[in-house]
Amino acid sequence: MELARTLKTLWTRRRLVALGALIAAFAAMLSVYSVGLFPPSLTSRTNVFATASTQLLVDAPDSAFADLANDLTPLETRASVFARFLASPVALTLVAREADVPLTSIEAQGPYDINLPVIQQEPTAGQRSSQIIGEGALYRLRFENNPVLPIVSVFAQAPTKAEAIALADAAPRALRTYINRIQVGQDTPEDRRVVIRKLGNATGGVVNAGANVQIALLVFIIVFGAWCMLLIPAQTIARGWRETNVYGDGNPNGGPGTGGRESDPQGFGFPGGEHERVR
Amino acid sequence: MGAFARRAPTRGDDAWPRTRRPLPWLFAALLVMIFLVPFDAMQLKVALPVSSDFDRFLVIAIVAVWAVGTALGRPQAVERLRPSGWAIGMIAFLLVAVASIAFNVERITNLGEWDDAQKHLAVLFSLAAVFAIVTLNLRASELRPFSVLIVVLAVITATGTIYEKKTGFNVFYETSSAVFSPIATVAPSPTDINPDPSTTPRPTITGPTRHALSVTSILGMALPFAVVLAAMTPVRRRRVLWSLAACLIIAGALITQRKSGAVVPAMALLVLFVLRPRQLLRLAPFGIVALAVALVVTPGIFSTVRELGQTKEQDSTEGRTSDYPAVMPDVLTRPMLGSGFGTLDSERVDTYRIFDNEYLGQLFQVGAFGLLAFIALIVTPLFVARSVLRSDDPVRGPPALAAGAACLAFGVACALYDILTFPQAPYLFLFMAAMCTCAASVEVPAGWTARMPPTMRRAVPA
Numbered sequence: 001m002e003l004a005r006t007l008k009t010l011w012t013r014r015r016l017v018a019l020g021a022l023i024a025a026f027a028a029m030l031s032v033y034s035v036g037l038f039p040p041s042l043t044s045r046t047n048v049f050a051t052a053s054t055q056l057l058v059d060a061p062d063s064a065f066a067d068l069a070n071d072l073t074p075l076e077t078r079a080s081v082f083a084r085f086l087a088s089p090v091a092l093t094l095v096a097r098e099a100d101v102p103l104t105s106i107e108a109q110g111p112y113d114i115n116l117p118v119i120q121q122e123p124t125a126g127q128r129s130s131q132i133i134g135e136g137a138l139y140r141l142r143f144e145n146n147p148v149l150p151i152v153s154v155f156a157q158a159p160t161k162a163e164a165i166a167l168a169d170a171a172p173r174a175l176r177t178y179i180n181r182i183q184v185g186q187d188t189p190e191d192r193r194v195v196i197r198k199l200g201n202a203t204g205g206v207v208n209a210g211a212n213v214q215i216a217l218l219v220f221i222i223v224f225g226a227w228c229m230l231l232i233p234a235q236t237i238a239r240g241w242r243e244t245n246v247y248g249d250g251n252p253n254g255g256p257g258t259g260g261r262e263s264d265p266q267g268f269g270f271p272g273g274e275h276e277r278v279r
Numbered sequence: 280m281g282a283f284a285r286r287a288p289t290r291g292d293d294a295w296p297r298t299r300r301p302l303p304w305l306f307a308a309l310l311v312m313i314f315l316v317p318f319d320a321m322q323l324k325v326a327l328p329v330s331s332d333f334d335r336f337l338v339i340a341i342v343a344v345w346a347v348g349t350a351l352g353r354p355q356a357v358e359r360l361r362p363s364g365w366a367i368g369m370i371a372f373l374l375v376a377v378a379s380i381a382f383n384v385e386r387i388t389n390l391g392e393w394d395d396a397q398k399h400l401a402v403l404f405s406l407a408a409v410f411a412i413v414t415l416n417l418r419a420s421e422l423r424p425f426s427v428l429i430v431v432l433a434v435i436t437a438t439g440t441i442y443e444k445k446t447g448f449n450v451f452y453e454t455s456s457a458v459f460s461p462i463a464t465v466a467p468s469p470t471d472i473n474p475d476p477s478t479t480p481r482p483t484i485t486g487p488t489r490h491a492l493s494v495t496s497i498l499g500m501a502l503p504f505a506v507v508l509a510a511m512t513p514v515r516r517r518r519v520l521w522s523l524a525a526c527l528i529i530a531g532a533l534i535t536q537r538k539s540g541a542v543v544p545a546m547a548l549l550v551l552f553v554l555r556p557r558q559l560l561r562l563a564p565f566g567i568v569a570l571a572v573a574l575v576v577t578p579g580i581f582s583t584v585r586e587l588g589q590t591k592e593q594d595s596t597e598g599r600t601s602d603y604p605a606v607m608p609d610v611l612t613r614p615m616l617g618s619g620f621g622t623l624d625s626e627r628v629d630t631y632r633i634f635d636n637e638y639l640g641q642l643f644q645v646g647a648f649g650l651l652a653f654i655a656l657i658v659t660p661l662f663v664a665r666s667v668l669r670s671d672d673p674v675r676g677p678p679a680l681a682a683g684a685a686c687l688a689f690g691v692a693c694a695l696y697d698i699l700t701f702p703q704a705p706y707l708f709l710f711m712a713a714m715c716t717c718a719a720s721v722e723v724p725a726g727w728t729a730r731m732p733p734t735m736r737r738a739v740p741a
Contacts, residue, residue: 003349031381046388112629119598122605122632129608131630135386157391211393215384218400222377229370233363 006232013231020227028220032212046212047138051157052164052204056172057197058082058150061190075150078194083111083145083152085178086171094174095141099167101158106167107134110143111152139167151199161204168202294420302348302416305341307428309409310710312337313497313703314432317452317487320466321459330398333463334702338405345412358725362663365414365716368656369407369709375649376403376620383619392622399621402702406709413713422678422718426504433501434524437531440486440494444534447472451487484535491535493701496692498532499543500707503551503684509565510551510558511677522565539695547688554668554680599635606634609643617646625700637693657690657708660715667718679718682711 010017029035033042058079064070085091087108096103109131112121123131134140140157156168176196183193295303312318318333325331380387380396387393417425439450452468459465469490471483486494505528509521532540552559609618623644625633634640641653661668661683668683670676689698689708698704 027381031384045385047385049389049391051391109629118628118633119601121628123630124601125604125608128605132608132612135390138389207391208388208393211388214397215380215393218377219381222374226370226374 009232009235010228013235016231017228020224020231023227024220024224027223028216031219032216044212046208046215047159048206048209048211049138049157049159050161050164050204050206051155052161052168052202053153053155054168054172054202055199056152056154056175057199058152059195059197061193061195064150072150075194076148079150079152080111080145080147082175082196083143086143086152086154086175087111087141091171091174091178092141094177095167095170098170098173098177099139099163101139101163101167105137106139106141107137108141108143109134111145113147115147139163141167141171143171154202156202156204161206164204165202168204169198172196172198294418295424300348301344302341302412303421305337305344306413306417306425306710309337309341309706310425310428310432313707313710314429314436314501315451315487316455317465317468317485317489319702320452320489321455321463323463325462330401333459334706335401335405338408341412342408345416354725356725357722359418359717360721360723361414361716362719365659365663365719366411368652368659369410371652372645372649372656373403373407375616375645375652376400379616379645379649380619380621382616383613383622387619387622390622392619392624395624396619396621402699403620406702406705409706410709410713413710414716417713417717419674419717419720419722422674422714425714426508426678426681429501430505430508430521430524430528433498433505433528433531436486436494436501437498437528440484440498440531441527441534443470443486444472444482444484449485455487481536486531486535488701488703490696490701491537492539492692492696493698493703495532495535495537495540496543496689496698496704497707498528499540499547499688499692500685500704500711502528502532502544503547503681503688504678506548506551506559506562507677507681507684510555510562511673518562518565519568522562522568526566526570539692542695543688543692546691547684550684550687551680554684602632602634602636602639605632606639606643610646613646615646615648617642617644617649620645620649625697633697635696637696637698640697640699654690656712657686657693660686660712664715664719675718679715682714682718685711686715 029042032044032046034045035042058075059065060070060075062070064072064075086095087110092106092108093103096106114121138159142155142157144153144155145151154168154171156164156171158164158167179194179196182188293300295307298304312334316333321333323331323333323336325336377400380400387396436451443449447470449468449470452465452470456465469483469485471479474480474482481491484491484494488494488497502525505521505525509518509525512518512521529544532544534540621644623631623634623640625631634643638650638653642650645652664679664683667675667679670679686708689704689711692698692704
């Protein structure tokens with residue numbers, strides 16, 4: 001009954017409903033596009049992005065994995081240090097050069113100690129401030145390291161699949177370049193040099209294609225629904241405004257002169273006194 | 280009492296449980312699911328576009344039955360007028376939630392948070408659908424039967440939770456796993472009654488939920504119904520039984536060893552005493568007797584209360600207070616509409632904090648506008664039911680009082696943990712909000728509203 005009455009009311013106000021559809025469509029467009037006036041343009045606000053990942057192994061010249069006599073602990077310790085170093089500004093400069101992207105567009109995070117209690121892993125105000133500044137970066141890197149493995153995982157995000165793969169592949173190269181530079185500068189003997197091995201080429205793909213349509217549709221439905229819901233009480237108020245003369249301007253519970261049944265020309269026929277309770 | 284405004288229930292009312300209408304039975308199933316089934320730990324073996332969570336199927340069933348009933352239903356003899364503005368809190372919150380996503384769309388898509396936002400929006404729409412359909416279809420004559428059902432279910436939950444604490448056996452998870460195994464997978468119970476003190480300070484007692492705080496919330500929200508039923512019944516034997524039920528519910532909440540287990544029921548009781556002091560004081564002797572019996576039934580409850588003040592609890596308190604400075608960068612960056620509804624992924628502990636306060640979480644996600652809308656969502660049921668909260672009408676007054684106290688208990692629980700992360704309490708809150716609206720509604724013969732002048736169509740209870 002109520003639904004039928006609502007639909008009937010909306011049908012009688014179909015021009016306003018159509019106007020609501022137009023407004024909702026405009027709001028949906030604004031939710032996913034930025035509108036430029038001079039010159040007229042539409043720029044997508046949603047960033048379709050791709051991700052890619054790879055891993056790098058911290059190893060010895062004679063691979064420690066092929067020789068049971070080698071202790072992996074020093075390599076695990078170094079992997080942990082390198083994972084932290086990769087998120088530093090020095091490393092990011094090298095990564096930006098290797099990947100051929102602007103340094104200012106790169107945001108790096110990690111590694112995080114997953115063995116700590118949650119309360120110690122959660123970001124403080126200072127850490128969160130840094131994260132907020134980096135939220136707009138189009139190129140993102142995240143490094144993860146398990147303390148008992150000499151491996152660093154690299155996760156990259158970029159606007160296209162090719163750029164994401166290039167960014168992920170750039171991290172091991174940048175680390176290798178930096179380590180080699182130190183080893184050459186310190187004249188480290190060949191057999192004592194740390195070797196960075198990339199465990200295969202980075203792989204990736206586009207992640208959030210289609211978010212544009214979903215968000216626009218959601219905004220359209222909500223705005224259009226809210227408009228239609230507002231039309232019902234708005235119509236009631238408008239009609240009430242027009243019909244105030246039925247009761248006069250005074251208190252409807254007042255005497256005959258100020259409104260009430262005596263001045264009710266339509267004869268609604270409520271049970272005696274009941275309508276007085278409805279304010 | 281108005282001729283049409285306040286009708287006493289009669290046999291001809293077709294009211295639950297003496298009805299063949301499917302919707303009230305689905306509402307009862309919803310309550311059974313909230314109190315007895317660990318539905319947020321269950322995945323049905325059928326894929327839905329958004330999620331295969333157990334509750335979505337029940338919500339879809341409720342919406343489908345309502346839609347079919349609306350399309351095919353016969354005209355009814357009675358028309359129910361709800362107080363104006365009953366849905367304003369929910370509508371405002373929905374609007375702000377979507378607006379927060381629309382305004383933050385660049386950030387959300389860049390950080391890959393759209394999937395999280397989508398899932399949370401689906402939950403919010405489920406909650407809104409349940410709230411709207413229950414409000415539109417619940418009848419005043421069904422308020423008391425549903426109140427009784429809530430108390431009975433809460434007593435079962437409390438008993439099961441006490442048993443869980445004593446034995447380590449979670450009857451809700453184990454039974455659900457056995458019953459639903461052909462159609463759903465149930466995650467293992469998180470119960471741990473003897474944890475390693477160095478890593479976990481307190482036992483994990485969750486009842487039918489995933490977290491102890493969640494079970495304490497639903498028990499705390501059910502408590503006012505038991506107390507009100509005890510206070511309003513004229514029969515002494517029933518009064519004793521309802522008082523016992525209330526004590527069992529309190530014991531079930533306390534046994535989880537969470538401060539919220541004491542705070543939420545205490546606030547619910549306080550609200551009842553403030554609103555109806557004389558009726559509630561009559562219960563004092565019964566309360567003392569029932570408390571003694573409850574202590575016999577659940578020995579060790581005093582040690583549970585004492586354990587609430589132990590040192591490890593201070594870590595929890597420090598964790599809560601440290602949330603306030605940590606949220607400031609986000610609040611100051613996006614003060615009005617927040618970071619976007621549903622983007623607070625508590626599993627990404629390196630990026631987002633688990634706020635032990637839903638209000639703080641909403642401030643983070645939907646900003647100041649969203650926080651105001653969220654508070655409006657909690658307060659609206661009390662506002663619409665304000666005229667019946669103290670009413671002596673046995674059909675509407677006591678259920679409205681209990682549901683109103685439960686809504687306030689929910690508001691208090693919101694300040695104690697991230698309550699929207701666990702679906703039981705939000706579903707129950709919206710059911711109680713619908714009960715408040717129903718209690719304050721007015722019934723008129725069908726077709727009368729069409730003949731009323733618009734200025735008189737607002738249903739304001741006497």
